[in-house]
Amino acid sequence: MEIKTVAVLGAGAVGSYIIWGLDKKVKLGVIGEGERAKRLQKGCLINDQMYYPEVWSPTEAHGVDLLIVSLKYCALKDVLKSIQTIVDDHTIVMSLMNGVDSEEIIGEAIGKEHLMPSLIKIASRKENGYRFDPETTIGIVFGELQAPYQSKRVQAIESLFENTGIHFRASEYIQEEIWSKFRLNVCNNLPQAILGAGVGCYRDSEHMKFIQGGLRHELETIAHAKGIDLSKADSSSSRGSAVPASARYSTLQDLDAKRHSEIDMFSGALIKMGKELHIPTPYNEYTYHMIKALEEKNDGLFDYDQENQRNMCSK
Structure with missing residues (x-):
């Protein structure tokens, strides 16, 4: 071939x-x-x-x-x-x-x-x-x-x-490797997108580490329930590209550019799996709705100053 x-x-x-x-x-x-x-x-x-x-x-x-x-x-x-x-x-x-x-x-x-x-x-x-x-x-x-x-x-x-x-x-162990990358995206990509800061925030903030840990626990619980052993991929998937503390991953890049993100693929998918498996996903649910709200903000849904100006002009 x-x-x-x-x-x-x-x-x-x-x-x-x-x-x-x-x-x-x-x-x-x-x-x-x-x-x-x-x-x-x-x-x-x-x-x-x-x-x-x-x-x-x-x-x-x-x-x-x-x-x-x-x-x-x-x-x-x-x-x-x-x-x-x-x-x-x-x-x-x-x-x-x-x-x-x-x-x-x-x-x-x-x-x-x-x-x-x-x-x-x-x-x-x-x-x-x-x-x-x-x-x-x-x-x-x-x-x-x-x-x-x-x-x-x-x-x-x-x-x-x-x-x-x-x-x-x-x-x-390709299935485990795919889920390992999924974990990286959910835990590293999403919290920084809400905060609007570079990836150094996970190193410098206990609060960001706490949120990151909550997302990770939910994902790993769902993976375990689906029979996916993430430890099989840990040795190879832990190797990552060197990035500066100022790096902004794809979800934050999308929000910066006022594009809609891939949040449905990340927390959205986990929420759906959690419901099917009867596993609570409160961290992912909050993250999902916050990023959806940020997308709405970028779409102009909350441009109340412009709305007030239009109302003033119509009087």
Whole structure:
């Protein structure tokens, strides 16, 4: 098995890492139609260099060897038909999205046999294009859910990523690794987004550590109830990219940019699982509603000064 064609659905922070690494290795295309296709045809600025991958419609991408899905969670359900169009009998699909349920959603649309469970750890930021440090980036982790762990699919993906600059490794505990990253996102990503401060807040504030601990306990309780042993991933997943105390993770970046976040993928998913398992999730419920309220604030729902001005003008 050899991967000769790769399509990327979602050319943001994660997609940029794939484009950067695979640009000269294989026939590579990003998925886009209409106005989005026109924007992509102008190129992707990554670490101060322009890249010009081919731009394919879902129909043009039909039958690629590998489809990498790297979208924001809120966009996933709207592109399931596109994914169905792209995937052929032999196509492997890797979801490098956050959370723990994107593969389930995609699998229901195309069949779980196409999926290669995977995750990515990358500290990327949008600043004159997308920027990341290739050396400190952890990269992509992937693997089969059951033996044989060194399957032909795993070997083909390893061969694809070799000598590209992309950091990668195969894991025999991929489900635990995905949940370990989920824990990192919930516990490190969300509290700082509410506070609006860099990640140094967890080091410098006992109050932030307390909130972080409450979120962690709820997540680990749910993982245990689902039979997921996070200790299997602790030794490998504890390695992280070096980030400064001022770093702002993705949820805070979304709020800073007045975008809606992926909170439904994080605390929203945990609340749903907690209800199904009869496990209370008060920390996640509070966090969920606070971030939703911050999104409403960014949407202008609480712009009462402007409302008062309009009322004054109408008198």
